[in-house]
Amino acid sequence: MRDILPDVERWRARGERVAVATVVSVAGSAPRRPGAKLAVSEKGEISGSVSGGCVEPAVIETALQVIKDGKPQMLEFGISEEENFEQIGLACGGTIHVFVERLDW
Amino acid sequence: MSALYEELKQQLAQERGVALATLVRSSSGQGIGAKLLVFPDKSFHGSFGLPELEARVVEDAEQAIWIGEPGTRLYTLGEQTFEVFIEGFPPPPRLIIVGAGHIAIPLTTFARTLGYRVVVIDARAAFATRERFPHADELIVAWPDEVLARMDLNPSTAVAILTHDPKFDEPSLKVVLSRQVGYVGAIGSRKTSQERHERLKQQGLTDEQLSRIHAPIGLNIGAKTPEEMALAIMAEIVASRYGKDRTAILDWTRK
Incomplete structure (x- = not known):
């Protein structure tokens, strides 16, 4: 939370709405631990991370949707090394859940 | 909103x-x-x-x-x-050092390096000086137990009691053990620690409270100099923060 605050504050000062994505659970090995956050501004700027970069594009897309409709979403990303090789997945295996919400609380 | x-x-x-x-x-x-x-x-x-x-x-x-x-x-x-x-x-970790003697000086430096806020308390004005403790966040010249009683002591707080003098150490321990701090250690040999234990017990402290005192203070790394003693204390504070017990420290098979 502390790492994304300066950027979030900057965006809010410009009057932009913001979504925050948080890793809420991890099974197996994953690049970031629960609590890791990615903030996304209305204009698509980002701050922080929820993985090593592999799931960020999908999270950003969802975040922009959540900024518009205000409905929080739970995303699941998982991989068994081969089957998801060409799809979105985590580099090192494991499953993560990412909760995406608009910062309106 | x-x-x-x-x-x-x-x-x-x-x-x-x-x-x-x-x-x-x-x-x-x-x-x-x-x-x-x-x-x-x-x-x-x-x-x-x-x-x-x-x-x-x-x-x-x-x-x-x-x-x-x-x-x-x-x-x-x-x-x-x-x-x-x-x-x-949690708030940033804080180390309160009671007794501004020779071990307190390197302990302040180590703790600051590890990101702790450091408060040094000593009733003896000649010890608790800015010249001796340029890196301490706070230097307080007063009776330690009175200062501690007014402080916000919480599980992010570590307290190292280093005066070697029962008239400072024991009232301080009584205050600290009445609150939920993350770590409390008190200086003294095994014999001194045992005698202090008995005196505090007679003064009404419970076995549970007394069991929370790390004494002799610090990990047993063979420390001889004040700097090495400070290192042993700081290592114990870090270990205690992450819930490691003394027996697990060299055992990489244990969490």
Whole structure:
């Protein structure tokens, strides 16, 4: 939370709405631990991370949707090394859940 | 409408402990995204609309403030299940050193390097000087037990009692052991520690309280110089912060 605050504050000062994505659970090995956050501004700027970069594009897309409709979403990303090789997945295996919400609380 | 966010930001800026609980799943699909901001005294702001769930989450969130390991917990109320993500934001760790002697000087330096706020307390003005402690965040010349009694002592606080003088050490220990601090250690040989233990017991401290004192203080690394003793103490404080016991320290097969 502390790492994304300066950027979030900057965006809010410009009057932009913001979504925050948080890793809420991890099974197996994953690049970031629960609590890791990615903030996304209305204009698509980002701050922080929820993985090593592999799931960020999908999270950003969802975040922009959540900024518009205000409905929080739970995303699941998982991989068994081969089957998801060409799809979105985590580099090192494991499953993560990412909760995406608009910062309106 | 960002009342909770503003309040969270303020708690973090003021370096006070706080936890944030978010309802991330519910069997009914209702209430997703609802939040509670939980304070160290178990008061809270925000709502899940279910007082029974709130009461249970607040208990867990208060503990999470000090542990700082975020995670999702499952709650069941009758037929309904809820998943709540709880993240604690502990204040920065703080080390209070009672006794501004020769070990306190390198201990202050080590603690500062490791990100601790350092407070040095000694009733003897000749010891607690800025020249001796240029890096201490606070230097207080006063009776340590009186100062400690007025301080916000919490699980992010470590206390190292280093005066070697029972008239300072023992009243300080009594104050510290009446609160929930993360670590308390007191200087003295095994014999001195045992004698102090007996005296404090006679003065009404419980076995549970006395068992919380790390004494002799520090890990047994063979320290001889004040710097090495400070290292042994600081290593023990870090180990205790992460819940390591003395026997696990060299055992990489144990968490």
